[in-house]
Amino acid sequence: MIEQRNVDLQGHYHSEVTRRRWMRTLTTILRHAILLVFVVFAVAPLLWAISTSFKPQAEVMTNHGLLPHEPTLTNYVYVVSQTKFGLWFGNTLTIALLTTILAIAIATLGGYAMSRYRFRGRDLYGNTLLVVQMFPGGIASITPGNICTTSSVLP
Secondary structure, eight states, X not given: OHHHHHHHHHXXXXXXXXXXXXXXXXXXXXXXXXXXHHHHHHHHHHHHHHHHHTSOHHHHHHOOSSSOSSOOOHHHHXXXXXXXXXXXXXXXXXXXXXXXXXXXXHHHHHHHHHHHOOOTTHHHHHHHHHHHHTSOGGGGGHHHHHHHHHTTSOO
16 A cells, blocks of 8 residues: 555656656747747848849849849949948948947946945946946937927928
């Protein structure tokens, strides 16, 4: 009689462990499927742009598929030979590097001050900074854009 109880308890324990493993596996599969959908939405525009860059000018509007029928490097040759792409790329790289260096220097000094010095309003400032960093920078341009549009500053 005692041995029968142990077998039942062990069988119940085994089925509970199996059920938990199965649920964990299903949860992992579902999580990966959701992430895969997000990756597809993030990567698809990039793949479309790269694919379009290899299409001839006439094929851009007629071929709506991802792969070009007649791949060509004509667009790249045009950009490199007929425009000031090198100058533009150099200017962009210079501004990006200088902005990054300046931002890191200022953030380092501010971070040091926030970590070492105790002052009135420190917690409020830190929390405000955290909340502001949670929103993308593009949101900040919506309201000024609406104001300029409604006040007839911009067409």
